[in-house]
Amino acid sequence: MTPSQPDGLKSSPVPPVGEDDHVLGDGTVVVEYADLECPYCAKANLLLTDLPVRRVFRHFPIVSKHPRARVLSHALEAAGMQGRFWEMHGSLLADQGHLDDPHLWERCERLGIDVARFDADRRSDAVAERVARDFRSGVRAGVMTTPTLFVDGVAHPGVPEQSLLTRLGG
Amino acid sequence: MIEAGAPAPDFSLPNQDGDTVSLKDLEGQYSVLVFFPAAFSPVCTDQLSVYEEVSPDLCARNVALYGVSVDGAFALKAFQASIGTTIPLLSDFHPKGEMAQAYGVWVPDMGVATRALVMVGPDLQIRWTHQPPSPLEIPGANLIFDALDAVAA
Numbered sequence: 034m035t036p037s038q039p040d041g042l043k044s045s046p047v048p049p050v051g052e053d054d055h056v057l058g059d060g061t062v063v064v065e066y067a068d069l070e071c072p073y074c075a076k077a078n079l080l081l082t083d084l085p086v087r088r089v090f091r092h093f094p095i096v097s098k099h100p101r102a103r104v105l106s107h108a109l110e111a112a113g114m115q116g117r118f119w120e121m122h123g124s125l126l127a128d129q130g131h132l133d134d135p136h137l138w139e140r141c142e143r144l145g146i147d148v149a150r151f152d153a154d155r156r157s158d159a160v161a162e163r164v165a166r167d168f169r170s171g172v173r174a175g176v177m178t179t180p181t182l183f184v185d186g187v188a189h190p191g192v193p194e195q196s197l198l199t200r201l202g203g
Numbered sequence: 204m205i206e207a208g209a210p211a212p213d214f215s216l217p218n219q220d221g222d223t224v225s226l227k228d229l230e231g232q233y234s235v236l237v238f239f240p241a242a243f244s245p246v247c248t249d250q251l252s253v254y255e256e257v258s259p260d261l262c263a264r265n266v267a268l269y270g271v272s273v274d275g276a277f278a279l280k281a282f283q284a285s286i287g288t289t290i291p292l293l294s295d296f297h298p299k300g301e302m303a304q305a306y307g308v309w310v311p312d313m314g315v316a317t318r319a320l321v322m323v324g325p326d327l328q329i330r331w332t333h334q335p336p337s338p339l340e341i342p343g344a345n346l347i348f349d350a351l352d353a354v355a356a
Contacts, residue, residue, distance in 0.1 A: 041260070041348055041352075042257055042260055042344060042345055042348040043345060043348045043349050043352060044343070044345040044346070044348075044349050045345075095249075095252045095253060095256060096256065096287075097252045097255040097256065097286055097287035097288055098248070098249075098252045098286060098287065100287070168256070172253070172256075172257060172343070172344050172345055173345050174343075174345070175343030175345055175346075176253075176343070177249055177250060177253050177341040177342075177343055177344070178249040178253075178341065190341075
């Protein structure tokens, strides 16, 4: 994170879905700020899978709590650059006990991702900036825990409750 | 709760390492006192973790953060390590809640400080305060930056 970014961290509504957002499915738009090492995010992922929603993923790595969180966000972006974003997303959240580098390379091989390119991409400035931008947009929108879901601009912090899931068609 | 414009009540408390931190140590820069009910509770953990993530931005604005709870200094030391934060934590343990009472954030029924933010100016005047409607609600880090822009304007 660069401290001197001109946008600062003042309040600002959650940014609308943009062209470079990671989007999956169709239906009600659910913007999700998540930390890939967070068990509650893994649970939320299970609950949201198969719902008729348009999921939008944004990175919110809380490194002090989850030391691998930012590394994993960078890895996920790099997988996305090879067209395997949601496959890697599902794979990381499905097995949070195996998140070291060799486990990431193993996943790459399974998903048909070029490991050398993946390793170069995940350490690139562009990827770091992309993840930091998501994080900062979350802070500005008041995100303080993961996961936090936004539906119609309203924040729903924590694992989604049944009432929200029902509303989303679950 | 204490209000903006009032002089910050004096205090002198041990931090997580047992070193004394007093009001006069806050002189010359903006400080935010982060009152929280209890170390290791899930909500407080998230709050301080996210504040930790934005600490480079706070540093750039010359703002110091201090957590304050009624936990003992050794407990706060363990809490600080467990959430990997560098934010100093002040122990309002004995006499219990004296600082929380002076700042008007004491919850007598529960024997803890409620969740609240208090911004103290370089001149040791209260500049801004924030208390969420429920202690389960975490004040966003964005509010601190909003307040900084407002008081510096």
